Amino acid sequence: MKRVGILGGTFDPPHIGHLIIANEVLHAKELDEIWFMPNQEPPHKIKTVSVLNEQRVQMLKLAISGYEKFLIQTIELNRKGKSYTFDTIKVLKEEYPEIDFYFIVGADMVEYLPKWHKIDELMKLVKFISVNRPNYQLETSFDVDYVEVPDVNISSNLIRNRIESGKTISYLVRDEVERYIKEYRLYES
Incomplete structure (x- = not known):
């Protein structure tokens, strides 16, 4: 069976931290691919x-260009309203019965797992x-595998704030992403 990791998020914008997480999990868990899944409206x-x-x-697309094992899955963008992981995984398992899915979360989401929609049923599906993420614990009663990644304290919020303040975002995002942001004047105040 093919083994695919799913990294969900707003990716507003995608940054180097996302790529590091995807790469580390891909290799540590010997996955075949990582699917980046931008969400519509995260409930949390x-x-x-x-x-x-x-x-x-x-x-x-610009952030993952050149990485053949990194793909984009837009299933959640095609739905309106809140994106619940349970609903998404259910549909993905129906569409791709030959794939074992692994859902990648940061330590901040591990703490939040008890509040996830239909978490007990979801744990049976994926x-x-x-x-790890700086300043968060990885303790949970749920069955969650762990991959240690280098501590990179970068967030999309940090990047948006830096752009709004006129500060550099070089090396926080791939050059192609930075050029796109500048070209379309994204996140400027």
Whole structure:
């Protein structure tokens, strides 16, 4: 069976931290691919995304270009309303019965797992893989695998704030993503 890791998020914008997590999990768990899955409206976040869905997908394409094992899955962008992982995984398992899916989360989400929609049923459908994040614990009563990744304290919020303040984002995102952000004047105040 093919083994695919899913890395969900707003990717608003995608940054080097996302790529490091994907690469570390891909190799540590010997997965065949990582699917980056931009979400529509994550139930755990208050603020919605800052740019159009098409722009987030385009930035993701630029971020993963050249990485043949990194792909984009837009299933959640095609649905309106809140994106629940349970619903997404159910559909993916029906569409791709020949794939074993692994859902990648940061330590911040591990702490939040008890509040996830239909978490007990979800745990039967997909294997969770957690990665460390600065200032978060990895303790949970749920069956979650763990991959240690280098501590890179970069967030999309940090990048948006730096752009808004006129600061550099070089080396925080791939050069292609930075050029796209500048060309379309994204995240400027």
